[in-house]
Amino acid sequence: MAQQMGNQPMIVLSEDSQRTSGDDAQSMNITAGKAVAEAVRTTLGPKGMDKMLVDSTGNVVVTNDGVTILKEMEIEHPAANMIVEVAETQEDEVGDGTTSAVVVSGELLSEAEDLLDQDIHATTLAQGYRQAAEEAKDILEDVSIDVDADDTEILEQIAATAMTGKGAENAKDLLADLVVRAVSSVADGNEVDTDNIKVEKIVGSAVENSELVEGVLVDKERVHENMPYLVEDADVAVLDDALEVQETEIDAEVNVTDPDQLQDFLDQEEEQLKEMVDQIVESGADVVFAQDGIDDMAQHYLAEEGVLATRRVKSDDATKLARATGATVVSNVNDIEADDLGFAGSVSQQEVGGSQQLLVEDVENAKSVTLLLRGGTEHVVDEIERAIEDSLGVVSVTLEDGKVLPGGGAPETELALQLRQFADSVGGREQLAVEAFADALEVGPRTLAENAGLDSIDSLVELRREHDAGNDAAGLDAYTGDVIDMEEEGVVEPLRVKTQAIESATEAAVMILRIDDVIAAGDLKGGQVDAGGDDDGGPPAGGPGGAPGGMGGGMGGGMGGMM
The missing domain is CATH 3.30.260.10 (TCP-1-like chaperonin intermediate domain)
Incomplete structure (x- = not known):
């Protein structure tokens, strides 16, 4: 980038920097966003297909979870990453609807592209999209169903x-x-x-053998073979401390000149360990979960006292144990009191999925539970x-x-219908943006139909007819191709999944549309910033993968092969 000062050019950006501005920048970013949406679009709905993702080390992930696909693809183009963030936000906030959110983002960009070609300003589009999103949330609230x-x-x-x-x-x-x-x-x-x-x-057995344990399963076993396998009516101690002799904090050297001195030294260590164990036994604990180590001699003393103990328990497991049993995590074993102990009806060592694990069950206040998932x-x-x-x-x-919506594309169809009516009350060119927003939302039912092998136009027409007639719960049955009442069918999803998807998709699309200048401090990995190709006649950006120009490294090779 250089500005002319008299006859002398003034260099503002470094030679490695690249700049794309105006329509080219908008086009490049929109193309990147659309490509991300296209990558996950075929996974949407009950008949959506899966993706196989292979990383550089050969690890394979087979999934149709939108956010997992986008994370594993290691997308590098900055505008494309803004769409990936939509999926990540959706996952963090509500846990589901990631694919829907990304597909809506891509469709909002696609609709915007047509309007930009008609010389409608990006700021006008952004304003219209925001108005439509606010109205959409109100409409969804009105058609939601209360759940007890x-x-x-x-x-x-x-x-x-x-x-x-x-x-x-x-x-x-x-x-x-x-x-x-x-x-x-x-x-x-x-x-x-x-x-x-x-x-x-747990790998092995069938999915149908999955179960819920009201308590905590800890992937550990007792540390000494003489300890009991089962403790009933257990008083449980959870320690964030080691049952070991304390090391000195400074480098110390002990010179032993007499074997008796060595024996005294060892006896003193043993005595320290014995005192620790006595402290635990006096508190009334008969099960110990330690987050740090347990010395061999301490193990022996604990076994003699009939205490079941395990060591190096993960901190999140320790937290769950404390919650489930009502124990207080003790950071210094010498301070342990009876009040710090939790209670469990049963603590036992069992074989689960081929490995020995400790199962803590029958807790009075099961505020912590474990789902055992099995699969072949x-x-x-x-x-x-x-x-x-x-x-x-x-x-x-x-x-x-406490609020849900019918599924099967019903909310999107109802939104499209009501937003088109709302557009009439919106003045200026924003009206066109609201109509574009309504069209974009119909990508949901359209994609459901496409992925189910149905005619998307026929399905959409049928859905619109039902909603025009006042049936706002009418959705598409992907298995039969019929339009049915989704509420009666029991196909429902939380209101927040849909409102969050619309909010984050709109924000990402608006942010991308408002960018008219892309200045990269260096080459984007694997391709140029601009969509058309580099200055010296090299290949277009995006690499050999076949993704649209400007998709850069991970998106070029990685995404091109995906789509």
Whole structure:
């Protein structure tokens, strides 16, 4: 970038920098965003397909979870990454709807492209999109259905809907029941902390053998063979400390001139360990979970006292144990008191999925539970875990908000209908942006139909007709191709999944549309910044993968092969 000063050019940017501005910058960014949406679009809906992602080390992930696909693809183009953030926000906030959010973002950009070609200013578009998004949230609130936290049937339907089209679908009824029971166990009124639900994957057996343990499963075993396998009515101590002799904090050297001195030294260490164990026994503890090490001699003393102990417990497991049993985590073993102990009806060592684990059950206040997920192979059980995490998210959100929407593209069709009517009341060119927003939302039902092998135009026409007639719960049954009442069918999703998707998709699209200058401090990996090709006649940006120009490294090679 150089400015002319008299006859002398003034260099403002470094030679390595690249700049794309005006229509070229907008076009490049829109193309990048659309390409991201296209990458995940075929995974949407109950008949969506999966993606196989292979990283540079050969690890394979098979999934149709939108956010997982986009993370694994290692997308590098900055505008494309803004769309990836939409999926990540959706995942963090509500746990499901990541693919829908990304596809809507891509469609908003696509609709905007046509309007930009008609010389409608990007700021006008942004204003219209924001107005439409605000109105859309009000419309969704009006058509939402109230749900009682005690209505387990609807909660199970919500959990099952979140799993539909994923690897867990065959056993979705059983898994939905487990998810609802798990969330209900840890719910505190309308507040749900899903961190209190531990998900353990076990390769082997069938998905149908998955189960819920009301308590905590710790992937550890007792440290000494003379310790009991089972302790009933257990008083549980959780230590953030080691049962070992303290090392001196400064470098010290001990000179031993007499064997008796060495023996005294060893006896003193033993005495220290014995005192620690005595302190634990005096507190009344008969089960010990230590986050640090336990000396061999301390293990021996604990075993003599009939105490079941394990060491090097992960800190999040220790937190769950404390929550479940009511114990207080003790940071110094010498300070342990009876009041610090928790209670469990049973602590036992059992074989789970081929390995020995400690199972803490029958806790009075099971505010921490464990979902044991089984599957025939590692890839299967990984995909089931992703489905379960989405499901846990939507059930938690429903308990917190108490509002749901029908699925099957029903909310999008109703929004499109009402937003077109709303557009008439919007003045100026923003009206065109609101209409474009309404058209963009119909990408949901259209994609559902396409992925199910149906005629998308016929399906959309039928959906519009039903909604025109006042049936706002009419959605598309991807299996039969019929338009049916989704509320009656039990296909529902939380209101917040849809409102969050529209909010984040709109914000990302507006941000991308308002960019008219891209200045890169250096070459974007794998390709030039500008969409047309480099200055010295090199190949267009995006690399050999076949992705649109300007997609850069990870998007060029990586995404080109994906689509």
